Amino acid sequence: MVATHTFTAIAHLLLLFSFCPLGAPYRQAIKPASATNSKTFRCSEVERKALLSLKESLLDPSGRLSSWVGEDCCKWIGVGCENRTQHVVKLDLKNPLPVAKFDFQYERREALNKSSLGGRISPSLLDLKNLSYLDLSLNNFGGNNIPEFLGSLQSLSYLNLSFSFFAGVIPPHLGNLSRLQYLDLDSYHLPRPKYIEYPHQAHDYSFVFSQGLKAKNLKWLAGFPSLKYLNLGHANLVKVPNWLEALNTLPSLEELHLSECGQVSLPNSISSFNFTKLSVLDLSLNNFNSSIPHWLSNMSGLSILNLANNSLRGAIPKALADLHSLQELDLSSNSFIEGPIPGGLGNLIHLRKLDLSSNHINGTIPSSFANLCNLQTFDLKMNDISGEINELVDGFSRCSNSVLESLALSGNRYLGGKLPCSIGALQKLQIIDLSNCSLQGSIPDSIGSLSFLQRLHLSANRMSGPIFKSIGNLSMLLEISLGGNSWEGVLTGADFQNLTRLKFLYLSRPSENSTLVLDVKPDWVPPFMLEYLILRHIRIGPSFPAWVQAQNELVDLSLVDAGISGRLPENIGELFPKLEIWL
Known part of the structure; x- marks a missing residue:
């Protein structure tokens, strides 16, 4: 729960900011030459001046372009030149900030503010006649439109403007880039914070939270006969008619990302089928309210299919079992998908991820799933599955x-x-999440051999028996959620001594049938520093325990029927300024 509860809001942002293009062979095929140290040639004066004009037009609060001085622009950071002619062929100006190192959204936003390029993109780029690679991703262009003149950079094969706060209509002129193989215009943006009332104020170089990109039609896609990767994620495509037909004109397409584009119609049929090379299809977070179309099963080379977070309804088509190359299948959070799981899915032996969570799937799990030996993630939570675990x-x-x-x-x-x-x-x-089922019996001793286990969630079942006999040595555990079962035995400080990474602990006695007791010495010093502590009907009083007071990283503390009758510490508000206490 620490990861799934505390950081849910930022996990999406991290995922979106983790730029992941096509595989290495494709990247190599379109990657221009990098800068060289040739003593004979230098970049042309025209191209050098064009880059200096670009530098002058951009806002650069962190000085990322400070190396752009001197006569040889091929030596400037972010500039790549062709080895023989020294023409500029590559501009890689994406934000280099490793955003994953920041734990909180405001820290990430401020760090991105300081390292982002912004301002205006100079049309001097048109003087870079041989430019084939342009990456301006993860910057902040403050809701400006994508410049139409980018559609005149005829040599471009790679264009990435994702997560850079461009807004407005996607210019159809981009369709003139007939050599383009890679186009990423993902316009994911954070909602405008309430405290930003005057984003035009000059003294505040904070993100201007735009409404993202939109398109009136997708006819301009017909100009991309060689396009292999297309990402229009989070662009508003609500008013785009016949969007699927427009995409079906891209015979070379290998990856298609249309996440959260506001689409409501997923056609049940296609007149002609050109998606023969497609390996990745992401249509998640739209508003599709139809059944899952059977034409998806014609994509024989599909390796990733993501239809999560829609309103799809009906049964899972048996024909999906024909996608023999499938490695990831995500149909989660559709709510209206129902019926049993097709047994044929158990023959998709290359599956690494199967997520069917948060639907109304019923029946037992097919025995054929024993064939899925490459499976890494198996998620069927929040359904109506029956049978025995x-x-x-x-x-x-x-x-x-x-x-x-x-x-x-x-x-x-x-x-x-x-x-x-x-x-x-x-x-x-690493994760066992079996809470809120009807499991019986005890925790098997063999679980103690799972040395990589980080989350153990077994709460709200009908289990019984001792608990820490089997899990007390699992030193990688971050979360233990065992409340709502009839556990037995006495827990002492020694049972926790190896759980140094623990962040979440939930224990309870649901009835008098449970004999679970927490018996630690008054001067016990836990080896962990918790963020969540939930103890219900577990007596730890009569005084407020010193070991709880020492947990100064707590953000949530719930002590229900804990037998505390003495006075609370006078400085409890200072000890735990962020938590909610129930005694």
Whole structure:
């Protein structure tokens, strides 16, 4: 829960800012030559002046273009020249900031502010006649339109303007770039903060949160006979008619990303089918409210299919089992997908990720899923799955070298059975999320061999028996959620001594049948520093424990029926300024 609850808001941003183009062979095929140290040639004076004009037109608060001085522009950072002629063929001006190192959104925003280029893009770029690669991603152009003159850079094969706060209508002139192989215009943007009322104020170089890009039609795509990668994610395509027909004119397309474009219609049929080379299709976060179309099964080379977060309805087509190259299938959060899981999906032996969570899927999990030995993520949480968990785990355990990292089936109230000893064979497991099911029995000792386990969620089941006998040595654990079961035994400080990374702890006694007791010495110093602590009907009083007071990183503390009768610390508000306390 630490990762999924605390940082949900920033995980999406991180994912979107993690730029991931096509594979290495494709990148190499279109990558221009880098700058050289030739003593004989220098870049032309015309191209040098064009770059200086570009520098002058841009805002550069962190001095990223400070190397743009001197006579030889081929030596400037971000500039690449062709080895023989020394013509400028590459401008790589994407924001170099490693955003993943920041934990909070405001820190990331401020850091991006300081390292982003902004301002205006000078038309002097037109003097770079041989420019084939232009990357301005992850910058801040403050809601400006994409310059129409970019459509006159006839040599371009690579254009990336993603996450740079461009807005307005995508210029159809881009369709003149007949050599283009890669086009990324993802216009994901954060909502405008309430505190920014006057974004025009000169003293505040903060992000101007634009409304992103939009298109009136996609006819201009017909000018890209060689396009292999297209990302129009988060562009407003609501008013675009016949969007699928326009995309079907791209015979070389290998990756298509149209996430959160406001589309409501996913046609059930296509008159002619040109998506023969497509390997990645992302149509997530739209408003499709139809059934899953069967023409998807004609994409024989498809490796990634993402239809998550729509309003798709009906059964999962059996024809999806014909996608033998499929490695990732995400149909999560559609709400209206129902019926059983087709057994044929168990024959997709290359699957690494299967996410069918947050739907109304029912029935048992097909026994054929034991064939999915390359599966890393298996997520069926929040459905109506029935049957017994031991059958699924036993099937996965028969893989000779299981690579399964995440097993998530929480919220399936009809799923019962006992957690089998064979779970110890799933040695790569990092996440076990089986909360809010109907599991019985105890935690098997074999779970103690899962040395990579980080999250163990078994709350709100019907389980019983001792707990820390099997999990107390799992030193990688970040989260333990075991509340709502009838556990037994006495927990002492020694049971926690190896759990140095623990951030989330939830324990409870749901009834008098539970004999779970937490018995630690008054001077106990935990080896962990929690962010979440939930203890319900677990007596830790009568005084407010010193070990809880020492958890100064807590953001959420819930102590229900904890037997605390003494006075609370007078400085409790200072100790825990961000948390909510229930006693």
